[in-house]
Amino acid sequence: MNRRAFIASTLAVSVYRPLVAADAATAAEQAHSEIWRRFIDKYGIMIDFADMDGKVSLPTPEECREGKPNALGWWAPIENGAMFNGFYMDAAVLRWKRTKSADDAAKARKLMEGLLILNSISDVKGFVGRGVSTDGKSHYPMGSNDQTLPWFLGLWRYWESGIATDEEKQRITKHLVETTEEIMRLGWKMPAEAPFGTRGSFEGFHFEETSRKLFVMKMLYAVTGDAKWQTMYLAELDARGGEKNESKRELCIGGMKFFYARTHNWTSCGGVSALRGLWELETDAALKADYAKGLVASAKLAAESLPLAQQWDNADTSYFEMNWRVMNAEWKPQTTEKESQELAQQQLKNFRKLAPRRGKETAFIREPSAAAWNVMLCPDADVLKQFAPEIKKLIAHFDYTKLYYSQFFWVEAAWERLLLLKAQ
Template sequence: MNRTFFQVFSITCLIFLLSLIVEILPGESSSLRADEVVVEPVVANAVEQAHAEIWRRFVDEHGILLDFTDLDGKVSLPTPEECREGKPNALGWWAPIENGAMFNGMYLDAALLRWKNSRSEVDAIKARRLMEGLLKLNSISDLKGFVGRGVSTDGISHYPMGSNDQTLPWIVGLWRYWESGLATAEEKIRIERHLTQTIEEIIRLGWKMPAETPFGTRGTFAGFHFDEAARVLFTLKLMYVLTHDEKWQNLYLQELDERGGEKQLTKREICEAGMAFFYAKTHNWTSCTAVSALRALWEMETDPALKAAYERGLVASAKLAVESLPLALQFDPQDESVFDVDWRKSMLPLWKPQQTEHESVALAQEQLRAFMKTSPRRHKETAFIREPTSAAWIVTLCPDQSVVREYQP
């Protein structure tokens, strides 16, 4: 693996690799028993290398994951002024603090599985640090229910818009920590408070994510695609398990039978059918978190018929994800394409003020085209590492052991 590859090996790829390997190790939420898993030394070494590299380079002082750094773990964060002005854009897209809530939630899931197997104090400390990072991202704004992407150099300033893709892993990560056996009584109370206040506000807004002025909201859990159905059902079931308040169970049962979309399916039927691609040829990268929510929903569900339906959805999701695994063969680690960590150079010349989400998205897409010209390596990693490793993680989330074994290397 050459120097160029490590310089631009994005945190997303490292997280997915580690999540994939740790997920199939024996643990409370694993589909395989301890005596059924054999981890080859080369795989174990790769896990340790990825884990060490994440903590060496990509976890900031607040316990929040960064998108990219140089080989020494250095990167120029957006300044507080840039965050306030929406530079490079008000979404924070393509900046090094774009995906903190998403990455922390996903990595915390893997870190907890690691701790369950090792019972190491070192692993416990790291999982706790990631959890605190998630809580911080829900504490940096005066706006109720706001989940930030990351923080600037002052540890507080942030971009004004989060998203549904950020918020779901934030919820899943905190839920996993709450139910892991690691959380203290005080931590459980804090997590319950953050989850309850945030979820109640999202529901009050019609399942939309709160965004700061002038944007109002950004992203939604409402709808009848797989990602949306899994997000809503998981969130409501989680709140019932968390609070034991029957109102959440009643809302959950109501949502199960809500019908809509092109095929006029219920959300129960949508989840039973499993992951489906709709906005691109494949998007395991964004849908994997919805599959992880379905996995958690399967674990929480006590009704045998519903649990069986969710398992069928997880099997279907795994079988669709498998089709993306060969993408990894198209990646050439010896390719000398570059990635420029100086994100300002290509994007800030295109900057202009934004007052709506639409304006921010349009600007970000224009900036991405410029960024790709200076960083051609980015596309190769997102297409041929991020997508197949996301798919591999989805396979490991399947509770049917025969399906997982079929695709194990």
Template sequence: MNRRTFIASALAASALRPLHAADVATAAAQAHTEIWRRFIDKFGIMIDFADLDGKVSLPTPEELRAGKPNALGWWAPIENGAMFNGLYMDAALLRWQRTRSTEDAAKARKLMQGLLHLNSISDVKGFVGRGVAEDGKSHYPMGSNDQTLPWFLGLWRYWSSDLATAEEKQRIAKHLVETAEVIVSMKWQMPAEQPFGKRGGFGGFSFDSSPRLLFVCKALHQVTGDAKWDQLYRTSLTERGGKENLTRLEICQHGMVFEYARYHTWTSCTCVASVRALWEMEKDDTIRAAYAQGLQASADLAFKSLPMAEKFDNADTSHFEMDWRVMNADWKPQQTEQEAQDLAHLQLKKFHKVAPRRSKETEFVREPTAAAWVVTLAPDTTILKSRAADVERVIAHYDYSKLYYSQFFWADSAWERLAAAQASTPAARR
């Protein structure tokens, strides 16, 4: 047997070797530790990337006012704070429910405070920011639907938990109501600062829209008890639209679909999480069954992405360019959302040439870890337990101390969901 054949055989045997529970638990613990060591800033907001010591140069207030590298904040280290905080709240609360430790309570509370902070940095009502500069105030002028839905979701989860105090519940409710009222008044568009005005929305008839709108209505009714939100929810459920003229409930029942790329679980997982929350809140058996069907369909699709984790080489040494400011070479003023998007796409195309590591982490870490979480969101614990080894293989695959992007936090989330399901705790059935 030559050396190449021996190495290939060894790798194949390693991939087929059964995982030990301790290996998975150790990997999950490392993922959790690395998130909190390197990626949660002093305001309780998750940043996108940092070096292996947790260092990163944030945009300055002047750069943020100018919209550098672009006014959307795409590819900057504070691009996805609202999205990541809101989604990661699921793991934080499940962990606290499992451990009941003071430390884990403080972590969940810090994420909640970060979410509220992102809704308090602009004079534009209803604005949810992506992240902040060192001054804790300066920010990019546009959020998005992908940022705002997880913001609602994370705060609702915290509000619904036993951890929330009466004062926190009141404060969270105030932010949720004020923000939702603005969005509804704008026909479900997300408010942005001038000259942009708005960025993204929940009003469409697609899987990346319908679950978000329904969740906001349902959550606001639960938080406020105001019948108008329930009426809006009931009306929105049966409204039809889109290419196939489906109702929003039918769209949720069909589950996650990939529309604008070969796969994008990392963004569509926000909608799967919305359906999961709807399933938890819904009392009508027929509607709840439709949500359960959509969750299982989403899990089935996400399951196909899990093997992508094996394509990531932990020994890879390709360059990760920490200096995101190299993209400023193409910067120009932007007055519209489209101008900002066009600039951002040009910048990324060039950035890939100087930062080959980036695409490896986004494709072979971000996608399969987000998919692993989606698999665990389906409520059928029997099916989930049959897939647990596949999810665990994803969690155990990475050396999280060598990843530059924070977009592996879903591994921690998937681990906590698995732990809840395997222990048959109330958290697994809620």
């Protein structure tokens, strides 16, 4: 190593060391502060990315209508509002239960109102949007199953938290029921605007679809008291299909599975959090025990992704391109989901070359952060204690003030659940 390289590496280590030494509690509080300083828009919806001052140029109403950069909204700053709000509600509610502060209750309420906005912006019944433009209403025409399950989950978490007023519970219940009934009418597919029709489904014999559909049924029984949802739920448990002709109960026991990439904890949070909801709601001891088995299996698989966090270097200066509109150079009109996905994938391929920082944050921050939450959703204290040290190390590792993406937010809920474990 030459002198210049030695000096550079020494400086990098000196910059990096203090955050590693920070305790997880301090780091978790920093994560919370950064989320609310930079990533929650004025409508109470989490955006995907912003600069260090919280600034980002949102898609205009015209760009949303034209489907720029693509009609899915992929890679735009309002790509994942329903998903992120819904998942983040777990952290918000747990934090309020710990602090009982009016400020924390107000934050949870703001997230809830953001979720309701996303279900109120379209003339298409049951539509759950990804985010909103500068006018608070314009949006991309397609949501997804990955957006809609967290939407259900977040509203339920708020509904049962102790924060919700009676009026809020009534409003939330109305949205939950009307949206579910429309999804059911469409064969458990998610409504989308013309010309796309639908996008994504809760129907199928994979863990992801299975736990999501069962959760919606069980949750609606708890929220409404209407026995029809319980009847549907019990019948659904025995349904069989898929390559191994497994029942949906058996699929839940098997837990999370990766299938479209080597790991994808960040999207699999939907299935795991739905299974956690089922475990909390279930009163039948044998069925509850089966859900616990699935959560243990999911936690052990998720834990394999925790070491990814240590590949993140807080001193990294890779370029991040804030101007997502560079992708519009490849834009063309789209009339089908397939056309939109093909366009989006081509845009990402080229954008990654221009903005290498993006791939690093998604690989080494988003994925292990989501994995930490997936682990902490497990109800088995012995399993949690096994992985708690590594999760604390992960939380303490990141300098959240230097991250462009909001996709570290899972660490907050992981931390709150670590505190619950400590209190046991």
